[in-house]
Amino acid sequence: MDTLDYYEAVYAFVRTIPAGKVVTYGQVAEEIGEWRLTARMVGSAMHYVPEGVPWQRVIGAGGYLSIAKRSPDLYREQRRLLESEGVTFLSEDSPRVNMRLHQWIEETTGQGTLFEEEG
DNA sequence: CCGCTGACTCGCG
DNA sequence: ACGCGAGCCAGCG
Numbered sequence: 668m669d670t671l672d673y674y675e676a677v678y679a680f681v682r683t684i685p686a687g688k689v690v691t692y693g694q695v696a697e698e699i700g701e702w703r704l705t706a707r708m709v710g711s712a713m714h715y716v717p718e719g720v721p722w723q724r725v726i727g728a729g730g731y732l733s734i735a736k737r738s739p740d741l742y743r744e745q746r747r748l749l750e751s752e753g754v755t756f757l758s759e760d761s762p763r764v765n766m767r768l769h770q771w772i773e774e775t776t777g778q779g780t781l782f783e784e785e786g
Numbered sequence: 787c788c789g790c791t792g793a794c795t796c797g798c799g
Numbered sequence: 800a801c802g803c804g805a806g807c808c809a810g811c812g
Contacts, residue, residue, distance in 0.1 A: 691794090692795085693795070705794075705809095706794040706807085707792065708807090711792065711810080727793085728796085736793095737792090741793075
């Protein structure tokens, strides 16, 4: 698989994520199954995401909207898009999605289950 | 070819 | 809970 095809594979996968569901960067890489394709690569692909791809459904590990650190504007945009399709957060102020309700792919490694509810 | 960087992630204070 | 450093691999100058 050529390098640029990685991006296409990522976009193709992201398009299959149903509204109201979210997947982490790491999960996208894992699902595609190319050993070179890491979470970082998925992040790069999302940076150049073409129109029509529901990029907001790809989030950081643990439900955290990782874009928040680098771009407050994109964070607000992503949050707005997610909430408009029914995704809920741990709290109004929290940048973390309620993974219990919205995670599309179940964690199988047993590690991701240490997601905590708030309150 | 070398070095730096990044829409990432994990482990440690 | 949170900042930091390290590991990660492809892109770019």
